[in-house]
Amino acid sequence: MENPVEDYPRKSWRRTALGVLLGCLVAAVVLLFVLGRDGEPTDASAEAGFARDMAVHHSQAVQMSFITRDGSADDKLRVLTYDIIITQTAQRGMFMGWLQQWELNQAGGQPPMAWMAGHGHGGGTPATGAGTSAAMPGMASEDELERLRQATGKDKEVLFLQLMIRHHEGGVQMAEALLNLSERDEVVTMARHIVNTQSGEIKLMTDMLRQRGAQPLPSILE
Incomplete structure (x- = not known):
């Protein structure tokens, strides 16, 4: 016959071991959800959300750059638009390549910007303020895009620079949020590159605006 007093430590140890085992299983399930079975980002991950x-975001920058390049005779501005077209088209191809490599759809099940919730943006809710679109920071509205198409000469150049500065600010905001959420090498490297290059272009475009007697729109980073 078992002695209840002697048997208590054994039962306590079993309960502890069972608790540890269950804890490990829960942690494994969470890790599987976050990282995927083979360590790749999952559909709901920050990496996938950032890529999508x-x-x-890049597609609109390329669109605005084509509109302005084809309507401006200013060589420096045309060089800037060409750089944005080439750079952001190439980066967009990399984003799509990542999703394919991770075996994820280009369109995920999460709302736009949901991955960025709590990191400088609401995530999944419509953005507020002038010139925002589909919850993505810095995006131009359809009305602003139409104004850019219709503008000519200096007015077109000024509007482009104003919209693109704000657009770059949104890109920097998104990239900095990713840096707080991910340690995946290729994604972190790209995010840092976006922060550095677009911050530099913001300074360049601000100078180009001043040369035209204009100022940037209110910053979305303040």
Whole structure:
């Protein structure tokens, strides 16, 4: 017959061991959800959300650059638009390549910017203020895009620079949020590159605006 007093430590140890085992299983499930079975980002990961949303963000930058390049005779501005077109088109291809490598759809099940919730943006809710679109920071509205198409000469150049500065600010905001959420090498390296290059272009475009007697729109980073 078992002695209840002697048997208590054994039962306590079993309960502790069972608790540790269950804790390990829960941690493994969470890790599997976050990282995927083979260590790749999952559909709901920050990496996948960043790749999808930044691809959309880049697409609009390329669109605005084509509109302005084809309507401006200023060589320096045309060089800037060409650089944005080439750089962001190439980066967008990398984002799509990552999703394919991770075996994820280009369109995920999460709302736009949901991955960035709590890191400088609401995530999944419509953005507020002038010139925002589809919850993505810095995006131009359809009305602003139409104004850019219709503008000519100096007015077109000024509007482009104003919209693109704000657009770059949004890109920097998204990239900095990713740096707080991910340690995946290729994604972190790209995010740092975006922060550095677009911050430099913001300074360049601000100078170009001043040369035209104009100022940037209110910063979305303040």
